[in-house]
Amino acid sequence: MAIFNLNINGETKEVDVDPATPMLWVLRDHIKLVGTKYGCGIAQCGACTVHLGDNAVRSCQLPVSAVGEQKITTIEGLSEHGDHPVQKAWLEIDVPQCGYCQAGQIMSASALLKRNPNPSDEEIESAMNGNICRCGTYTRIKKAIKTAASSENV
Amino acid sequence: MTKLKTHMGRRAFIKNTSLASGGLVLGFSILNSCKSEQAKEMAVREMPKEWFEMNSYLKIGDNGVVTIYTPNPEFGQNIRTSMPMLVAEELDVDWKNVLVEQAPYHADKYGFQFTGGSRGISARWEPLRMAGATARQMLIAAAAETWQVPKEEVTAEAGVLQHAATKKSAGYGEMASVAATLTVPEEVQLKEVKDFKLVSRSQKNVDAKSIVTGRPLFGMDIQEEGMLIAMIEHPPAFGLTLKSVDGEAAKAMPGIKDVVTIKSFKDGYEKGGFDTNAFPELVAIVGNSTWEVMQAKKKLKVEWQPITAYSETIAGFGGKQTINIPAGLESTTTHKSKMEALAAKPGKVVRKDGNPEVAFKNATKILERSYSAPFLAHNNMEPLNAFAHVAGDKAKIAAPIQIPSFIIPTIASSLGIPKENIEMDLPRMGGGFGRKAYAHFVVEAALISQKVNAPIKLVYSREDDMTNGIYRPTYHATYRAAFDENNNLTALHVKAGGVPESPLFANRFPAGAIDNYMAEEWTIDSNISIGAFRAPRSNFMAGAEQAFLDEVAETMGKDAIQFRLDLLKRAKENPVGERNDYDADRYAGVLELVREKSAWKENDATKHRGVSAYFCHNSYAAHVLDLKMENGKPVVEKVVCAIDCGVVVNPDAATNMAEGAITDGIGNAFYGELTFQDGVPQKNNFHQYQMIRMKEAPKEIDVHFVQNKIDPTGMGEPPFPPVFGAVANALYKATGQRHYSQPFITKKEVVG
Numbered sequence: 070m071a072i073f074n075l076n077i078n079g080e081t082k083e084v085d086v087d088p089a090t091p092m093l094w095v096l097r098d099h100i101k102l103v104g105t106k107y108g109c110g111i112a113q114c115g116a117c118t119v120h121l122g123d124n125a126v127r128s129c130q131l132p133v134s135a136v137g138e139q140k141i142t143t144i145e146g147l148s149e150h151g152d153h154p155v156q157k158a159w160l161e162i163d164v165p166q167c168g169y170c171q172a173g174q175i176m177s178a179s180a181l182l183k184r185n186p187n188p189s190d191e192e193i194e195s196a197m198n199g200n201i202c203r204c205g206t207y208t209r210i211k212k213a214i215k216t217a218a219s220s221e222n223v
Numbered sequence: 224m225t226k227l228k229t230h231m232g233r234r235a236f237i238k239n240t241s242l243a244s245g246g247l248v249l250g251f252s253i254l255n256s257c258k259s260e261q262a263k264e265m266a267v268r269e270m271p272k273e274w275f276e277m278n279s280y281l282k283i284g285d286n287g288v289v290t291i292y293t294p295n296p297e298f299g300q301n302i303r304t305s306m307p308m309l310v311a312e313e314l315d316v317d318w319k320n321v322l323v324e325q326a327p328y329h330a331d332k333y334g335f336q337f338t339g340g341s342r343g344i345s346a347r348w349e350p351l352r353m354a355g356a357t358a359r360q361m362l363i364a365a366a367a368e369t370w371q372v373p374k375e376e377v378t379a380e381a382g383v384l385q386h387a388a389t390k391k392s393a394g395y396g397e398m399a400s401v402a403a404t405l406t407v408p409e410e411v412q413l414k415e416v417k418d419f420k421l422v423s424r425s426q427k428n429v430d431a432k433s434i435v436t437g438r439p440l441f442g443m444d445i446q447e448e449g450m451l452i453a454m455i456e457h458p459p460a461f462g463l464t465l466k467s468v469d470g471e472a473a474k475a476m477p478g479i480k481d482v483v484t485i486k487s488f489k490d491g492y493e494k495g496g497f498d499t500n501a502f503p504e505l506v507a508i509v510g511n512s513t514w515e516v517m518q519a520k521k522k523l524k525v526e527w528q529p530i531t532a533y534s535e536t537i538a539g540f541g542g543k544q545t546i547n548i549p550a551g552l553e554s555t556t557t558h559k560s561k562m563e564a565l566a567a568k569p570g571k572v573v574r575k576d577g578n579p580e581v582a583f584k585n586a587t588k589i590l591e592r593s594y595s596a597p598f599l600a601h602n603n604m605e606p607l608n609a610f611a612h613v614a615g616d617k618a619k620i621a622a623p624i625q626i627p628s629f630i631i632p633t634i635a636s637s638l639g640i641p642k643e644n645i646e647m648d649l650p651r652m653g654g655g656f657g658r659k660a661y662a663h664f665v666v667e668a669a670l671i672s673q674k675v676n677a678p679i680k681l682v683y684s685r686e687d688d689m690t691n692g693i694y695r696p697t698y699h700a701t702y703r704a705a706f707d708e709n710n711n712l713t714a715l716h717v718k719a720g721g722v723p724e725s726p727l728f729a730n731r732f733p734a735g736a737i738d739n740y741m742a743e744e745w746t747i748d749s750n751i752s753i754g755a756f757r758a759p760r761s762n763f764m765a766g767a768e769q770a771f772l773d774e775v776a777e778t779m780g781k782d783a784i785q786f787r788l789d790l791l792k793r794a795k796e797n798p799v800g801e802r803n804d805y806d807a808d809r810y811a812g813v814l815e816l817v818r819e820k821s822a823w824k825e826n827d828a829t830k831h832r833g834v835s836a837y838f839c840h841n842s843y844a845a846h847v848l849d850l851k852m853e854n855g856k857p858v859v860e861k862v863v864c865a866i867d868c869g870v871v872v873n874p875d876a877a878t879n880m881a882e883g884a885i886t887d888g889i890g891n892a893f894y895g896e897l898t899f900q901d902g903v904p905q906k907n908n909f910h911q912y913q914m915i916r917m918k919e920a921p922k923e924i925d926v927h928f929v930q931n932k933i934d935p936t937g938m939g940e941p942p943f944p945p946v947f948g949a950v951a952n953a954l955y956k957a958t959g960q961r962h963y964s965q966p967f968i969t970k971k972e973v974v975g
Contacts, residue, residue, distance in 0.1 A: 070477070087477065087514070094514040098452070103444040104437020106653075107513075108604050109685045113909035116604060144437030151436040159435045163427050163875055166883055167299030168434035168441075169604040169653025175435060190922075197917045201909065203604045203654050204299050205886025207920035209879065 605653020888946025
């Protein structure tokens with residue numbers, strides 16, 4: 070066990086855990102931020118996607134010891150009032166079915182738009198291909214990303 | 224107006240004054256942390272000081288805010304929006320003033336809380352509207368009594384009661400306290416479809432805000448004071464059971480509290496149809512955190528031993544049934560050869576019309592084709608999980624499951640407590656698709672909690688989830704068609720079977736449309752557990768049947784849609800046999816609609832299009848799917864879909880579900896497959912089990928509903944089965960090759 074001071078959603082959180090513990094479980098079990106989901110544990114489904122700095126990463130493969138002072142943003146911290154353009158687009162298009170994968174989808178989508186505010190269909194598909202939606206909402210996800218891209222202040 | 228007796232149980236309307244101020248008392252509120260974002264916002268804005276319970280489905284606050292309890296568990300079909308819409312429509316309240324709460328399991332209050340079989344809306348269509356209409360009538364009576372005017376003169380609209388002559392007016396909230404004391408009316412009037420103001424108009428998902436902001440909603444998200452995490456270890460192969468466990472090394476790992484064994488059923492317990500469980504004896508490991516338990520699980524030393532063959536009687540939907548579970552370790556190669564052998568022998572004749580033997584004997588030409596599909600895992604994004612806190616003879620449970628009432632007797636028996644002592648909340652499920660109808664994991668959670676005497680959350684790893692069983696079975700079907708010298712279709716013969724269940728629906732189309740028809744089936748026993756998977760059996764038969772009919776139409780030189788319409792015309796005008804279980808008009812209706820909306824042309828050489836139509840769960844669905852090959856890979860460009868499911872309660876949500884069903888069908892047709900070697904599932908996570916991803920999803924989906932006033936029928940499942948046929952038929956047009964064996968794409972490129 071070791072103590073880590075983590076910068077999560079702009080706040081410092083102290084945890085005392087095994088250094089090998091993936092951020093997914095640090096977030097869910099220790100910091101009680103359960104918006105980040107467990108889907109596969111092997112970086113194949115994207116349900117656990119968070120931002121490390123500005124990049125979308127699979128938190129199930131990110132040991133807490135590798136985070137250091139880098140900022141972590143989870144779905145809970147993406148915006149203060151749930152009004153990030155991607156979240157707003159998700160509401161406008163009414164994307165979710167079961168909803169379990171959607172936090173991960175939104176984190177991948179918002180990271181994409183940050184580095185590429187006007188992605189083509191192909192760029193969207195490439196950026197989102199690591200996120201599985203078992204309910205099959207892909208057409209709506211794509212539409213919502215385009216809606217968000219066309220809105221201001223991405 | 225339709226006048227209906229309020230045949231909901233009287234107990235559903237029992238008013239309890241002690242509840243009036245506190246709202247419904249749910250015993251315990253494990254999901255306090257999971258309150259919807261909507262409720263939080265309302266709480267800030269305008270929560271009432273006092274609630275008045277009108278019936279078990281709704282309570283009205285003194286300020287007119289209405290809470291509607293949605294009875295069935297939610298797994299993504301959006302009934303948490305569409306069911307309350309039915310109540311709100313008849314109550315005639317402004318949707319903006321409605322809060323939605325998930326009802327806990329409570330059979331007396333909420334009847335059959337079943338999410339499955341595409342029957343949610345159809346089963347609740349009348350009762351939920353009645354709950355709203357009853358409350359509205361009571362509010363009118365309360366206003367009439369208060370104002371001393373005839374109740375026939377009082378109107379109720381958008382949450383406001385009015386008496387025109389005296390110009391009196393009051394919000395529902397003002398009359399709720401009086402209304403709640405009145406006698407429940409014996410008859411209520413329900414609105415005509417044409418008078419709906421809310422139903423059939425798209426409303427946004429009431430949980431969308433919570434979902435996009437990461438609020439706790441799911442079973443997996445539950446956190447309770449003192450809660451421990453539990454995981455299970457099940458046998459690595461079907462056909463094995465627990466022999467012994469050495470948990471010392473695991474117990475010595477950091478954060479681990481205990482290693483125990485559990486037995487899911489008491490000896491001699493008569494199982495229900497949804498008690499399916501290939502691994503009733505398990506090792507459980509309990510600790511402080513998920514990661515610690517996952518690490519310690521690797522240190523378990525478990526010995527497994529072969530099961531012995533057995534038979535058991537199951538009390539299922541269709542009455543009691545005996546099933547045989549053989550011993551041994553099964554493999555896909557053996558399944559295939561056994562299926563081919565049985566397909567070549569006569570099966571059990573389930574239906575016979577005319578004289579198919581003579582027709583085939585006299586045929587000028589016979590077309591024979593065999594179709595097969597593998598086992599499939601459900602692979603819900605949320606792995607199986609459940610929370611349980613068993614203390615003494617009481618159990619508090621939070622179960623993300625589809626049919627709570629079916630697992631309560633098993634939990635009670637296995638724990639040895641009265642079933643009345645079980646309280647169960649129904650958190651949102653991260654997918655279900657049939658898998659979460661089989662709630663063995665809830666029994667396991669309860670038994671583990673009892674053994675370790677602590678509140679626990681049982682979490683299945685993805686690998687546990689994928690290898691635990693209750694799969695879509697593997698199936699096989701052989702179709703034969705006989706043609707006379709004029710190339711007319713004279714007979715059709717289908718013989719279908721599977722491991723361990725037959726997929727046959729003998730009385731579905733094209734039965735009824737062909738003079739000489741025969742349907743046979745066979746089964747092969749297995750110890751691999753199977754269960755419902757979105758549109759059970761239909762999800763295979765539709766693909767086989769619709770691919771075969773495509774080839775029959777081609778053989779006869781007919782247009783694929785016109786050929787089907789001709790058969791349906793025959794089935795309508797002069798049906799063969801009396802047990803045809805479909806409505807030929809509605810069937811033809813979706814084909815005509817999809818023909819129009821897809822701008823279908825006969826012999827269209829500009830597109831590679833496949834058509835397919837199917838009937839199941841009392842609804843009709845047809846697809847036209849356009850596909851092209853790009854670098855040797857199929858790309859689905861567009862799917863046009865037509866559905867007849869009667870009145871569509873929430874059109875955009877239903878469209879979303881149809882889009883999902885189409886994408887799900889394409890994914891499973893292309894990639895879905897679970898194979899076995901010596902009882903061991905050959906895939907255990909998404910690096911091996913290919914799921915459809917955004918790149919492979921259709922570029923465009925265009926969903927249309929037949930507009931009618933028929934009471935709603937199924938929606939979640941019907942658009943799924945015909946996708947397999949549409950994919951097969953389009954793939955043929957694009958490649959020149961017919962595809963008979965799923966998955967259609969076998970060389971996999973799995974991405975992460």
